Amino acid sequence: MATSRSPHDKECTVDLGAQYISATPEYAKLHTSYYEELISAGVLAPLTTKVVGMKVTDEGTKHYVTPSGVSSIVKHFIKEADIDTKFGHHVSSIETNDGKWNVKTQQGEADDFDAVVLTMPVPQLFGLTGSVKELLENDEKLRSNLLAVDYSSRYALGLFYEKGTSITLKDGEASAQYVTNDPIIRFVAIDNQKRGAEGNAPSVVIHTSVPFGKAHVEKTPEQVQPMLVKRVQEMFPEWPEPNFIKCQKWRFSQVSSAYPGLPGCVTLSDGLVVGGDGFTHSNMDGCIESAKAIAAAVVQYVSKCKHMMSKV
Template sequence: MTERVLLVGGGLTAALTGALLRSKLPSLELVLWDKARGAGGRMSTSRSQGDPNCKVDLGCQYISVVPQYEQIHGHIFEELLGAGILKQMSCRVGGMKAMEEGTKHYVAPGGVSSIVKHFIAQAKLNPQFGKHITRVDRKDNQWCVETQSGEKDIFDVVVLTMPVPQILGLSGTVAKSINENKSLRHNLEEVKYSSRYALGLFFDSGTHLSLKTDVDAQYITGDSIMRFVAIDNQKRGSNDDPPSVVFHTSVPFGIGHVDKTPQEVEPILVNRVKEMFPEWPQPLSVKCQKWKFSQVSSAFTGVPGCIKIAEGLLAGGDGFTHSNMDGCIESANSIANVVLQCSNTKIN
């Protein structure tokens, strides 16, 4: 029987995996480590330093569910809708690509990180942040995991849900296992991500903002820097919140500036915003977020949901499926089923 499971990563895949495991094996000891300062991963919500009610989604903007996945994962969306974590998107989005008929769009009124936090709470996890793992070693049929600061702990199962290039950067037995399996290493190296920056602007209550057209969010074409903008509180249907705005850069801009820091890129983005919207007042604060590994552009061959690197050492996440909420749900289901094999229990 598996006793201790470490989930590495603070995003949706790890949180939902924890919730699934907890529902089937209540006595399981689950631990979650993430190098960030808070939960969410690429479902990240940032808050203004001056007013915590002023917040902005810097990663995922809204959730689109096609009929196929609505049928498969409907119970999860119903749960989140019932809890008030999600609601139907009612904002106006300009330039959105046409999608399959019957596709539903959802937003998270409290910010997309609330989805991840919901499943972390369901899993009864006490996440430990600032834990940047660098080494994973096999020791006496268990796994010793070491952080950048030199902390170590032992687990029966380790689940890696961070972006695949970060998995390839780990040292220890994990690196040896990958290097000894040429096919596995090749398939991991073939997983590719786009890169981009996000800029969040936080404004004082009562500030009136407009995108100059009758929309709350807009996909931008023909701009060398910006690809998307949203008046974020209106996009989330939270008009009573202090106003906030999010910009996403284009992929070419992200690739061209991938080696720069957010501090270096922030002035470029702020200046572009001033050019685009000179009538806007000065924001109270600004947050620039670098997404070096944004959306998956090329997934692991066969999109298996998760892979077994070695006995008790798994890798999962959207790199093994696809970059949306349904992809994370599929990966979490795959991971949980592998972990539960020893107890002959399966996720329905």
């Protein structure tokens, strides 16, 4: 859920990850309170424009867009939680320390916590040191289940234009289209139009195909960007030059093989929980289901601690 902004116009934004939210009748009912909250706050709005090639989903499925960008979903819940959020801290080590968890970052910062929740892509767990590494090495079944989690990889390209620029797809009524039988491009969208923000400067997002992402996963965005720009120019020669381009690499994109049993989360040790879409599936409803499982695990641990303290 990443929204990028043009350095020339803060109102010109593009979603380089999730493009729209699809709520099946089952999840719309199960997660009614979350959808109603987001719609009421103006974070979600119905998708009203045409998307060529969209997969036929369950009858009654509703599609939503985010007028202010898909990152507004995350920002909404952070704001409602009233928490102190610190960004740009790369965790490197997690150690047990006198009943607490000591978390260290690559920058050398450290702090102790009663409970720790990890929601990074599952393969990144194996890059951590300390007690986490020991827990993963000493439980063969857990390690095997975590190693079974697999993700697709892809690149995304964001094109930003000046206000007043005319950008259209081949189907003039469509705001987005899925591309078939192309070795590089899988999805193209006039992002501001798709999100109902036609008053803003145009922005375009391009997603690569899964095979292309897999073939070039070890390259850098700087190496791949010229390839994507060239292909876009071939597909849409009538488009003018953008005034800014951003290439995004998603090494871990959508989950292609989730944790066996889809538990939502797994408790590695008392007060140490791992979760995220790798334990459910890669859409907003999968994230909500994982969050609910994580919250239940943390509450259970806190209740256990309080019960033990009451006995002392």
